[in-house]
Amino acid sequence: MAPVLDLPLNVGQIDDVQELKKGRKTKIPIRFVRDVAERPMLAATPSPLLSSIPVIDLKKLMSGNKEEFHLEILKLSASCEEWGFFQVINHAIEVDLLEKIEKMAMEFFMLPVEEKQKYPMAPGTVQGYGQAFVFSEDQKLDWCNMFALGLVPHSIRNPKLWPTNPPMFSETVETYSKEIRKLCKTLLRFIALSLRLNANVFEEMFRESVQAIRMNYYPTCPRPDLVLGLSPHSDGSALTVLQQGKGNTVGLHILKDGTWVPVQPVKNALVINIGDTIEVLTNGRYKSSEHRAITHKEKDRLSIVTFYAPSYEVEIGPMQEMIDESNPCKYRRYNHGEYSRHYVTNKLEGKKTLEFAKIPPKKS
Numbered sequence: 001m002a003p004v005l006d007l008p009l010n011v012g013q014i015d016d017v018q019e020l021k022k023g024r025k026t027k028i029p030i031r032f033v034r035d036v037a038e039r040p041m042l043a044a045t046p047s048p049l050l051s052s053i054p055v056i057d058l059k060k061l062m063s064g065n066k067e068e069f070h071l072e073i074l075k076l077s078a079s080c081e082e083w084g085f086f087q088v089i090n091h092a093i094e095v096d097l098l099e100k101i102e103k104m105a106m107e108f109f110m111l112p113v114e115e116k117q118k119y120p121m122a123p124g125t126v127q128g129y130g131q132a133f134v135f136s137e138d139q140k141l142d143w144c145n146m147f148a149l150g151l152v153p154h155s156i157r158n159p160k161l162w163p164t165n166p167p168m169f170s171e172t173v174e175t176y177s178k179e180i181r182k183l184c185k186t187l188l189r190f191i192a193l194s195l196r197l198n199a200n201v202f203e204e205m206f207r208e209s210v211q212a213i214r215m216n217y218y219p220t221c222p223r224p225d226l227v228l229g230l231s232p233h234s235d236g237s238a239l240t241v242l243q244q245g246k247g248n249t250v251g252l253h254i255l256k257d258g259t260w261v262p263v264q265p266v267k268n269a270l271v272i273n274i275g276d277t278i279e280v281l282t283n284g285r286y287k288s289s290e291h292r293a294i295t296h297k298e299k300d301r302l303s304i305v306t307f308y309a310p311s312y313e314v315e316i317g318p319m320q321e322m323i324d325e326s327n328p329c330k331y332r333r334y335n336h337g338e339y340s341r342h343y344v345t346n347k348l349e350g351k352k353t354l355e356f357a358k359i360p361p362k363k364s
């Protein structure tokens, strides 16, 4: 992943949530207890109208007749504009592979803590096992264990972080990442078409795109009402592909028009979201929505998340086609590597990271 902070950081004690659980204590350590305004308010049920994000059928885009294609492209465009999220079905990735990576990830998280800590995530970095995005002693912690790896290009990989246990881990991650890469390229072609742009525009612009994977494991929590599984954030990627564990409970929430909307898992679907890079490139037309994860009292949850982004040397800024009199340019131009560094060296805090790219509105 991108370069990280050189400073020594004092991040205080970071308890491993799976180990806390083994202690069978019902009292949540104070570092995990959120301020009242941040707590998830689980009792409040959102309107049923809001309870599902759009589902895109990739088969209709790849091989549907003219009418099916047209309707699906319109749906894709509306999903990216209004939600910044959709679920994709008929994505052509074998269910076996999805099941295999899920099994590997679970096997990894179930290893004894000493085994997992052989791949430590150093404070202020985002690869290895632990909690990312923690920069100070007084920062609240997420009820989550993460394991993250840089995959593509080869130079961002840290070979010391590739587990040899469970066996086949690296082989499965390689195969999976290739398939997800193909899917991202395909989706970006349709996203370009939905904007009436040349289908290759993103692929050509991104050069050798960067890809990283993060596995998030949310153990059960005695007080889901007090904690967050993952703090609210938007993703710094161009596109993110999220696989939820089979039979997962609802855990992912998207902020839409000021309301947290739970994402109902759809069997064998993958959840796709627009990252900050596409928001900037489209001058805000396609949104990188704020999202978070919550925990559950009786059910643990796993998510396997792939971040797909341009090569670090690429310059990003709103595309000319996205700017006109009624849509003045909202973001400045910057180098993607610079943004990536900014993203990974700041705590997750809603869409605050994207302030980096915003042009302040003119005072009248």
Ligand SMILES: O=C(O)CCC(=O)C(=O)O
Pocket (backbone or CB within 6 Å): 214, 216, 230, 235, 242, 251, 252, 291, 292, 293, 302, 303, 305
């Ligand atoms: O686990 C989830 O559903 C959310 C994960 C996520 O947003 C992330 O890893 O960036």
Ligand SMILES: [Fe+2]
Pocket (backbone or CB within 6 Å): 233, 234, 235, 291
């Ligand atoms: Fe995310």
